[in-house]
Amino acid sequence: MKIDAHHHLWDLKSVNYPWLMAKGQIRFFGDPTPIQRDYLIKEFRRDAEAAGISGSVHIQVGAEDGLTEATWVQSVADANPDWPIKQVVFCDLAAADLEAQLAAFSSMPTVRGVRQIVGRAPDEDDVTGTNALLDNPAFVRGLQMAGTRGLSFDLQLIPELMEKTAAILAQAPDTHVALCHAGSPHNRSKHGLRQWKNALRHLSAQPNVVCKLSGLGMFDHNWSTESIRPIVEACLDQFGPERCMFGSNFPVDSLYSDYATLIDSITSLVPATAREAVFGKTASKFYGFADP
Incomplete structure (x- = not known):
């Protein structure tokens, strides 16, 4: 089974995504205009299945209400029983009512984890104050509580925050963590990549x-x-293939390439002996695809 471990879906009639529908706003990933439309399971499956993918993980994507988004994704899963899909939901791990929120999410059979973004890009983080989450003691308790419930945490951040975040994660050793986007190496110069690799x-x-x-x-x-x-190559070297997994980040990364080009490129860079893990086994184990 080949798994796409990181993608999004959205139905603009069912869920409100304020960031997506903001007009004339250029984001750190570029101009969202081409993806300001419905992106549904049928379109995603067309591209993914053509590339040999047969299951996927939906990652929360900035909906106005995380529970509404998660409920909609569950309905998509229920309507497509032939497509194995798990989901990672948005939840504020520092919220006072966290226990109740986690209980509500855990009642949905597709939910495997939560994501609360720690860092997107330096300029945006400076404006939004996103990084302040790392200084909130409640965040550590939230990470621990998620792990106690058997939920993983999808971590999105920038290299400048890795050392500080690692110290926080060490306080929640029973919570499984998936680092999104290889840690967002935003500086692609030789110096920038060296700093990212060390971090x-x-x-x-x-x-x-x-x-x-x-x-x-x-x-x-x-x-x-x-x-x-x-x-x-650095990710494979540091984590090993048994701790690496492929994710398309579609439809966001569709701004830069088509699905076939993306997966062919990653496949060519992953040694043949590591492909079974990177394109399936790691994600299957981490997100519990073997579970009933």
Whole structure:
């Protein structure tokens, strides 16, 4: 079974995504205008199945209400029983009513984890104050509580935050963590990649952290197989294939390439002996695809 471990879906009539529908706003990943439309399971499956993918993980994507989004994704799963899909939901791990929120999410059979973004890009984080989450003691307790419930945590951040975040994750060793987008190496110069690689060691040293080979086009819109080679190879070297998984980050990464080009490129960079893990086994184990 080949799994896409990181993608999004959205139905603009069912769920409100304020960031997506903001007009004239250029984001850190580029101009969202081409994806300001419905992106449904039928379109995703067409591309994914053509590439040999047969299951996927839906990642929350900035809905106005996380529970509404999760409920809609569950309805998509229920309507498509021939497509194995798990989901990672948005939940504020520092919320006062966290226990009740986690209970509500855990009642949905597709829910496997939560995501609360720690960092997107330096300029956006400076404006939004997203990084302040790391200084909130309630966040650590929330990570621990999620792990107690058997829920994983999808971690999105930038390299500058890796050392500090690793110290926080060490306080929640029973919570399994998936690093999104290889840790968002936003500076693609030789110096920037060297800094990212060194910072990444703080996370790869944590045995409860796995890494997603996803979203590599967000900071390099003209990426090529050779330009992302150092990133893929460093992740495989530090985490090992048994702790790496492929994710398309579609439809966001559709701004930079088609699905076939993306998966062919990543496949060419992953040694043949590691492909079974990277394109299926790691994600299957991490997100519980073997569960009934």
